Amino acid sequence: MRYVSIDNVETGQHLGKSVYSSNGTILLSAGVQLTVFMINTLNRIGVTMIYIQDEQFADVEPEEILSEATKQHMIREMSDTFDAVRSGKEWNPARITLSVENLLEDIIGAREVQVQLTDIKTADNARYLHAMNVCLLSAIIGMNIGMNQQQLRDLAIGALLHDVGKVSGGEAFDLIPGSKMHHTWRGFELIKSKRDFNLMIAHVALQHHERMDGTGQPRGLSHDEIHRYARIVTIANTYDNLITPKEHGGKSLLPHEACEEMMAMSGTALDHDLLVEFTRIISIYPNGTGVRLSTRETGVVVSQHRGLPGRPVVRIVRGSGDSLDVKEVDLANATTVFIEAVMN
Known part of the structure; x- marks a missing residue:
């Protein structure tokens, strides 16, 4: 999953995490294919960020504490x-x-x-x-x-x-x-x-x-x-x-x-x-967050290190189709590399 601004969500993408109503029931279920109406409704009710499914980051999940x-x-x-x-x-x-x-x-x-x-x-x-x-x-x-x-x-x-x-x-x-x-x-x-x-x-x-x-x-x-x-x-x-x-x-x-x-x-x-x-x-760069590194590469945060909130693992994906180039940069080890910006 990726964590993105509602302004960058496109019709046909699938919701990654459910949206709750004010009484605890599910308003929109995870997995639903988003329509123009749904995206506009989310905007109207004040939603600014959502999780969307992305097959390049299908293994990326927010670290949930509460069931x-x-x-x-x-x-x-x-x-x-x-x-x-x-x-x-x-x-x-x-x-x-x-x-x-x-x-x-x-x-x-x-x-x-x-x-x-x-x-x-x-x-x-x-x-x-x-x-x-x-x-x-x-x-x-x-x-x-x-x-x-x-x-x-x-x-x-x-x-x-x-x-x-x-x-x-x-x-x-x-x-x-x-x-x-x-x-x-x-x-x-x-x-x-x-x-x-x-x-x-x-x-x-x-x-x-x-x-x-x-x-x-x-x-x-x-x-x-x-x-x-x-x-x-x-x-x-x-x-x-x-x-x-x-x-x-x-x-x-x-x-x-x-x-x-x-x-x-x-x-x-x-x-x-x-x-x-x-x-x-606290996780200051939640899993699924798009970031730009000091190397000028852009990627998505895929996992965390307890006690090192500013040094997560970032996955960088280049290319498309069968010619994908994927690498992960563990900022806990790559001590000269830093997150410069969030790209949601």
Whole structure:
């Protein structure tokens, strides 16, 4: 498969990864042959990047951590929970906890995999995929720094629900410094009302917009005043926001660009030590990404090295038909060769 911009997708190509609706059902299945109508629809609902099948890269797969069943269950539960909060109805903490336990089972079985956030976001599912992505990244960071099972569960629940305060509306209050109607306060109160949850879970929602230098919201906390769970979720939340297309056509960053921007925030907005842990688990050039090397050759990323996110294996294909010339450059060994640009 190749990971390409929707602008470069052609009629007749086959979809490589399924697209989910807002309730976790499959909107378009992997393998479907794309028509003009389908491509236009994907464009209209806010899709910017998709995987397509390519026989020259048929063996290339994104490194999946979560199973399809876990993803569908989590998206569905977040959709139901947010709908209940939006309408003022009761929501079930036990169902959220079950989703998190499924996620933790998946990540324990894939702890050596580099994280690639390549599920296709649409205008309808973006909020739920964002919650899932932040939960996934936070839990893996927590696991890598040695948190026990209960700590991981609380961290992951807090990460999944970090933006629940946005669902009840009133985001205009976020522009008022110190407002008790800031979405972080609303999220804190919503989670605190559930006795099934540890109070530290509610503090994730309250503190995930605080900054290490004390200039964040809503209370201007700094350094160790910010709970470690919240500092982890802040990093995961920042990354997923940076790589997500903005409303009204705002441009998203590529993974390596997002990581560079986050490193510039180290020690001011983001916890330096936890940010280093984050850079060890993220794939900045996901499998299937087209790249140009410093040798002026172009190719596609086909595999990763744990702990070396900027040094993947790149496959270069020249020619066509029976006269194909294929070679792979392992950047972990070719130390004088670098990725100059992404070519999606």
